[in-house]
Amino acid sequence: MLIRMSSEPEQQIGVGTADAFQRLWTPHRMAYIQGENKPTGPGAADGCPFCSLPAKSDEDGLIIARGSGVYAVLNLYPYNGGHLMVVPFRHVADYTELDEAETSELALFTKRAMAALRAASGAHGFNIGMNQGSVAGAGIAAHLHQHVVPRWGGDTNFMPVVGHTKILPQLLADTRRMLAEAWPAG
Template identity: 85%
Template sequence: MTNEPEQQIGVGTQDAFQRLWTPHRMAYIQGESKPSGTGAGDGCPFCSLPAKSDEDGLIIARGEAVYAVLNLYPYNGGHCMVVPFRHIADYTDLNGPETAELAELTKRAMTALRTASGAHGFNIGMNQGEAAGAGIAGHLHQHIVPRWGGDTNFMPVVGHTKVLPQLLADTRAMLADAWPVD
């Protein structure tokens, strides 16, 4: 035991913790830009993105029925999604050409991510419905998350924080340049 008084930590007092501030995530946490309903005209961001330029909408590539776009709140650098232009919620609602093109753009996204960033593997999938974790349940979208050996470190495991070393606009340009063409 020491005779020194206990040091109290107050506002503005430095402690041993390093902080990574990510205030842009508050929009996601608070549900900003989430559609107000289930219809195409209810503020669905996946319906409004195609009207923007590729750079402004973070669109990597466009097909006839679907497009590839970066995720605004990525799990890893390069996390993108393949989204049908048509506002539908369920995978079973895709028609044949949409299903085929969704699969083809998923393959191209994987190729582009391997070329541009050397991804070692991928998590690919869809969350169907709010109960399954879909952030925007009214508009189908398939996630393609690149993975690298050892990419799960103390930050996401202990700190519940992901460090992304590149701006989304730079990631979009890198993937668009690496996107395979027919």
């Protein structure tokens, strides 16, 4: 995608050509769009990222915090900076499959995620939710996960509206470190 940010006549810009930031792209989104690394079955051996992430270090897995039944992890394809998910360790697809302890800890981690995001980034509000089933928009429907998306006044601009692209001003590793440091003790 080429987005012109000046009134100069459009010119052909080749790959690797210095363009004074007139070309904005998010090639990492193509992996999501094309369904790369989508699970083929119910467990880590079948490619479920939510089952395999806990075996990684927090830094390598972008895990912010771990509990006994759930963990908080940054979304690789975020809608906004700081977009994270609360995920049960146990591989379940539906919210009704959680036991009482998992349900309680998922709620507690959602509260802690909001507190950490407010402390670390001054979030003004949040979109919180889960898509149950692929027909409801779940990218990985086989493993339940709840999204916590921080929002700020005026955070929707021409990029997502016209360019269908979100600009994230921070590397995910830096965001993970910032949120882990701000995560409330418990």
